[in-house]
Amino acid sequence: MKVIDKIIESTSSGSTGKPVFSFEFFPPKTEEGAENLFERMERMVGHGPTFCDITWGAGGSTAELTLEIARRMQNLVCVETMMHLTCTNMPVEKIDYALESVKKDGIQNVLALRGDPPRGQDKFVQAEGGFACALDLVEHIRKSYGDYFGIAVAGYPEAHPEVIESNGLATPEAYAKDLAYLKRKVDAGADVIVTQLFYDVDNFLKFVNDCRQIGITCPIVPGIMPINNYNGFIRMTGFCKTKIPSEITSALEPIKDNEEAVRAYGVHLGTEICKKIMASGIKTLHLYTLNMEKSALAILTNLGLIEESKISRPLPWRKPTNLFRLKEDVRPIFWANRPKSYITRTIGWEQYPHGRWGNASNASYGALTDHQFLRPRARDKKLQEEWVVPLKKFDDISEKFMKYCLGQLKTSPWSELDALQPETKIINEQLASINLKGFLTINSQPPVNGAKSDSPSVGWGPAGGYVYQKAYVEFFCSGEKLNALVEKSKAYPLLTYIAVNKEGNLISNVGKNDVNAVTWGVFPAKEIIQPTVVDPSSFLIWKDEAFEIWSRGWAQLYPEDDSSRSLLQEVQNTYYLVSLVDNDYINSDLFNVFKDL
Ligand code: FAD
Numbered sequence: 001m002k003v004i005d006k007i008i009e010s011t012s013s014g015s016t017g018k019p020v021f022s023f024e025f026f027p028p029k030t031e032e033g034a035e036n037l038f039e040r041m042e043r044m045v046g047h048g049p050t051f052c053d054i055t056w057g058a059g060g061s062t063a064e065l066t067l068e069i070a071r072r073m074q075n076l077v078c079v080e081t082m083m084h085l086t087c088t089n090m091p092v093e094k095i096d097y098a099l100e101s102v103k104k105d106g107i108q109n110v111l112a113l114r115g116d117p118p119r120g121q122d123k124f125v126q127a128e129g130g131f132a133c134a135l136d137l138v139e140h141i142r143k144s145y146g147d148y149f150g151i152a153v154a155g156y157p158e159a160h161p162e163v164i165e166s167n168g169l170a171t172p173e174a175y176a177k178d179l180a181y182l183k184r185k186v187d188a189g190a191d192v193i194v195t196q197l198f199y200d201v202d203n204f205l206k207f208v209n210d211c212r213q214i215g216i217t218c219p220i221v222p223g224i225m226p227i228n229n230y231n232g233f234i235r236m237t238g239f240c241k242t243k244i245p246s247e248i249t250s251a252l253e254p255i256k257d258n259e260e261a262v263r264a265y266g267v268h269l270g271t272e273i274c275k276k277i278m279a280s281g282i283k284t285l286h287l288y289t290l291n292m293e294k295s296a297l298a299i300l301t302n303l304g305l306i307e308e309s310k311i312s313r314p315l316p317w318r319k320p321t322n323l324f325r326l327k328e329d330v331r332p333i334f335w336a337n338r339p340k341s342y343i344t345r346t347i348g349w350e351q352y353p354h355g356r357w358g359n360a361s362n363a364s365y366g367a368l369t370d371h372q373f374l375r376p377r378a379r380d381k382k383l384q385e386e387w388v389v390p391l392k393k394f395d396d397i398s399e400k401f402m403k404y405c406l407g408q409l410k411t412s413p414w415s416e417l418d419a420l421q422p423e424t425k426i427i428n429e430q431l432a433s434i435n436l437k438g439f440l441t442i443n444s445q446p447p448v449n450g451a452k453s454d455s456p457s458v459g460w461g462p463a464g465g466y467v468y469q470k471a472y473v474e475f476f477c478s479g480e481k482l483n484a485l486v487e488k489s490k491a492y493p494l495l496t497y498i499a500v501n502k503e504g505n506l507i508s509n510v511g512k513n514d515v516n517a518v519t520w521g522v523f524p525a526k527e528i529i530q531p532t533v534v535d536p537s538s539f540l541i542w543k544d545e546a547f548e549i550w551s552r553g554w555a556q557l558y559p560e561d562d563s564s565r566s567l568l569q570e571v572q573n574t575y576y577l578v579s580l581v582d583n584d585y586i587n588s589d590l591f592n593v594f595k596d597l
Contacts, residue, residue, distance in 0.1 A: 001326065002150030003051045003082055003109045004191040007219050010050060011283040019283040020050040021300055022221070025291050027054065027062040027069055033291075034069065035376040038077065040293045042418070045079040045318075047297065047306040050284075053082035053111060053194075059118045060089045067098060071105040075347070076340045078318045081107050082152060086115025087137055091129035095137070099145060106322030111152040111194060112137040112185075135185050142189035153185040155193040155220060157207035158200075164241040183216050191218050194286055197225040197236070199269075200243050201276045208282070222277050225288040226295035227266030230256040267295050271302040278303070313460040315531045316519055320352075328352030333472060333518055333532045334542035334579070336443055337415035341372040341545065357515045357533045365541045372545060373552045375416075383411045388557045391564035394438065397571060401442075402435035413553030414442040414546070421445075422457045430591040431473070437597060438481050440575075442546065443474040445518070447588035453521060460531075465523035471582040471590040472518055472534070476546075476575040482507065484597050485578070492582075492593050498539050499578040502547045507576070512536045516581055534581055543577050 003022075010020045023044055028034045045052065054069050056062065066083060074081040083102055085095065102110070114134045117124045126132045131140065134153055141149055159170030159178045170178070182193065193216070198204050208220050227233045230252060237244055248269065255261040274285055285305075287296040300306045317339055320328055330353040335342035345366040346352070375383070386409045387400055403409045405428050407420060424431070426446040435441055446469070448458050453465035460467060477485070482499055486507065489495045496516065498508040510516070519532035550572035555565045582590040 001080060001108065001321070001323070002191070003080065003152065004150050004219070006050045006080060007192065007221075007284055018305060019278050019285055019303075021285045021287060021305060022049045023052045023296060024223075024286065024288045025052060025054050025069075027057060027065040028291065032377060034065075035378060037069075037291055038072065039376065039378070039418075040291070041073065041077050041079070044289075044293055044297065045077055046312075047300065048312045049079065051080040051082050051109065052077075053084060053109075056084040056086045056113070056115070058088070058116055060086065060094070060115075063094070063098065067101050070102055070107055074105055074107045075320075075322050076343060078320050078322075080109065080321045082109035082111055082150075083107060084111040084113060085137070086113045087127065087131040087133070088115030088118055088124070089127050090115075090131075091127050092131070092140070093129070095130070095140065096144070099141065099149070103145070103148060106324045108148065108323050109150045109152070110141065111154070112141060112190065113154055135181070135188055138185050138188045138190050150192070151190045152192040152194050152221075153182070153190040155182055155195045155207070155211070157195055157198045157204045158241070158243055161239075161241040168241065168243060179210055179214060182211065183214055186216050186218055193218060193220045195220065195223045196240060197223045197242060197288060199237075199248055199273070200245050201273055203243065204277070205280055208280075219284055220282075221284040221286045222282065223286045223288055224270055224273060224299075225290070226270040226299060227252075228263055228290060228292055228295055229259055230262050232290070233262075233266075263295060267298045267302070270295065270299040274299060274303055314462075315529075316460045317531070325349075325352040327354040329354055329529060329531055330357045330533060331531065332357075332535055332538035332542065333443065333445070334474070334534075334539060334546075336421075336445075336532070337412075337417055338372075338545075340416050344369075344371050345541075355527070356517075356530065357535055365538075368545055368548060373548075379411060383413060383553075384557055386411050387413065387554060389564075390562075391567045394567070394571070397567070398435050398438055398440060401440045402432045405431040405435060405441060412442070413549050426457060427471075427591070434473075434475070434591065434594045437594060439473075439475040439477045439485075439578075439594060439597075441473055441475040443472070445469050445472045447471040447582065447585045447590070449586050453523065461521045461529060462523045462526070465521050465526075467519070467521040468585060469519040469532075470516075470585045471588040472580070473590060474577070474579050476571065476577055478575055481597065482576045482578060485593065488593055488597065492589065494584040495580060495582055495590075495593060496534075497578060497580045498534075498536050499576045500540060500543050501576045502543075502573055504540070504543075506540075508536065510536060516583070518581055534579055539579055546577050547572055 025037060028037050052073060054066055056066050070081050070083040073079055085098055112134050131137050138151055141151055159175045163170045163174035163178060204222055211220060251265055289296045317331060391397055404412045423446055431441050431444060448467060448469040450466045450468060451458050453459045453461045453467055454463060458467060496510045498510060500506045516534040517530040518534050520528055520530040522528055550568050555568040558565050582588045
C-alpha cells in the first residue's frame with residue numbers, strides 16, 4: 001500500500017486521531033549487524049509504525065544490500081517499506097533495475113533523492129546516462145511506472161546544505177528557490193515530503209507554512225533525530241549544516257562526556273520537539289533511529305503513542321504488507337511459530353486465501369529448501385546453549401520441551417519467534433505436564449469464548465470486537481501413546497485429530513477436505529474474520545517440515561558421532577505428529593484427555 005494512502009487512512013476523521021509514526025534504518029556493514037537490525041526491527045514493528053524506510057548508501061555503495069533489506073522488511077518483517085533511491089553513480093538502467101526489483105517484491109514506496117556527490121568530490125556529478133536531480137528521478141518513475149509507486153521526496157526546512165552559507169543561513173532568495181524546486185518535485189508526482197532533521201521547531205513550522213503558501217498541499221513528515229551521543233550529534237548536524245538552538249548547546253555542553261545523561265536529554269528533547277509539532281496539528285512523525293531502538297521507543301512512549309508492553313495485532317499472525325498478499329487473512333495454524341517459513345513456502349501463490357481457506361487441495365506449497373532452516377547466528381548460538389545437552393533417554397528430550405513451555409528456555413528448534421506467544425502462558429502448566437508424559441508439544445492455543453479484541457494475551461483485530469478460539473495442541477508422540485489417545489478420545493466426541501508419521505501413515509477422525517476454523521473474531525461493522533484454520537492437506541505438507549526439524553533443527557547441532565543424534569533420529573523415524581482440536585470452545589476439556597495416559 002502507498003504510504004500516502006496509509007497516512008490519509010490513519011489521520012482521517014474516522015481514525016483514532018492519534019499521530020502516526022515511522023522509523024528510518026540504514027544498511028549495516030556486516031552480516032551480524034544486519035541480523036541484529038532485523039531482530040530490533042521485528043520488535044519495533046510490533047508497535048505499529050505506518051512504514052519503515054531503508055536508506056540507499058552514499059554513492060550507491062549499498063545498492064544490493066539495500067534492495068535485499070527492503071525485500072526482507074516488506075515480505076518477512078511485514079512492515080510497509082519505503083526504499084530510498086539516489087541518482088549518484090546510477091545510469092538509468094541501474095535505476096530501473098532497482099525499481100523493477102522492488103516492484104517484483106511487492107514494495108510500493110520509494111523515497112526519490114538526488115544523493116550526495118560521490119566520495120572525494122564536493123559537487124554532485126550526473127552519472128553518464130543518469131539523472132541530474134531528484135526531480136528527474138520523480139519524473140522518470142511516474143513516466144515509466146505510472147501510479148504504481150508512492151513517491152516521497154526530501155524537504156529541507158533550513159534549505160539544502162549546499163545553499164547554506166558560512167553564517168549558517170541560506171539567503172532568502174536561495175531558500176525561496178529551494179522551495180520552488182520542492183514544489184516542482186511534488187507537481188511532478190511526489191505525494192509525501194520527508195524532511196531533513198532539525199532541532200528548531202519554529203523554523204520547521206515556518207517551512208511548512210511557506211510550503212502551503214506556494215501551493216504544496218501534500219503531507220510534510222518531520223524528520224526527528226533523537227540525540228544518542230554527543231559526538232554523533234555534532235558530526236551529523238555539522239554535515240547537514242543543521243541549526244542548533246542555543247538552549248540545546250547550553251544543555252549539552254555540561255553533560256557531553258556522560259553518554260547516559262546525553263541520551264536521557266535526547267529523549268527529553270525529542271519528546272518536547274514532537275509535542276510542539278503535534279500541538280501544531282501535524283499528525284506524522286518520522287524517527288531517524290540510526291538503527292537504535294531505545295530512544296525512539298522512549299519518545300513514542302512519552303508521547304503516549306505506544307505502550308511498551310502492548311503490541312497491536314491486526315490478526316493473530318502479522319499481517320503481510322506485500323502488495324500481492326494484502327488481502328490474505330487466513331492461514332493454517334501449523335506455521336504459527338514459523339511465519340517466515342510459511343511466507344517463503346507460499347511466496348509464489350497467485351492468490352492468497354481471503355475470507356475463508358477455500359479449496360485446500362489447490363494450495364501448492366513451495367518445496368522445502370535450505371531457506372526454511374536458516375537461522376540468525378544469535379538464535380543458533382542460543383539454541384546450541386539451550387538444546388545441545390547429552391541425550392541418553394527419551395525423558396531427556398521431553399524435559400527440553402517441557403522447559404520451553406514453562407519459559408525456562410527461550411528458544412525452540414520448532415519456533416522462529418523470540419519467545420512463547422503471550423497466550424501460551426494461560427496453559428503452560430498443562431502443556432508442561434503433557435510433555436512430561438511424552439507428548440512433545442510444538443504448537444498450541446487456549447480456548448477463548450469471546451475475549452475483548454484488545455486483550456493483551458489473546459486479542460487481535462480492530463477495537464471493540466470479540467475474539468474466539470478452539471483449544472489446540474500439536475505434538476509428537478510414540479505410536480503407542482497415539483493409540484492410547486485415540487482410544488481415550490472416543491469418550492470426547494468433540495475432539496478432532498489428524499496424526500501422521502514421517503512415512504505418511506495417517507490416522508485421523510476428519511475428512512481430508514474438512515477445514516476447521518480454529519480462530520475467529522466478530523468486529524463492529526465487519527464480516528466475521530476467521531484467520532486460522534486446521535486443514536488436513538496443509539498438515540500433510542507441514543509434517544515434512546516438522547519432522548525435518550528433528551535433524552536439521554536439532555540433531556545437526558551435535559557433533560557427527562554424538563550418540564544423542566541417534567536418539568533424536570529414532571524419535572524422528574518412529575513418532576507421530578498429531579494435531580488435536582477441541583471443538584467445544586465453550587466447555588473445553590482438552591487436557592483432560594491426557595489424564596492417565
Ligand atoms: P534534489 O531535490 O535534487 O535537490 C538538491 C539541491 O539542488 C536543492 O538545493 C535543490 O534546490 C537544488 N536543485 C536541484 N535541481 C534543481 C533545479 N533543477 N532547479 C533548482 N534547484 C535545483 N542520501 C543518500 O545518499 N542516501 C539516502 O538514503 C538519503 N536519504 C535521505 C533522506 C532524507 C529525508 C533527506 C532529507 C536526505 C537524504 N539523503 C540521502 C541526502 C540527500 O541525498 C542529499 O541531501 C542530496 O544532496 C540532495 O538530495 P535531494 O533529493 O534533496 O536533491
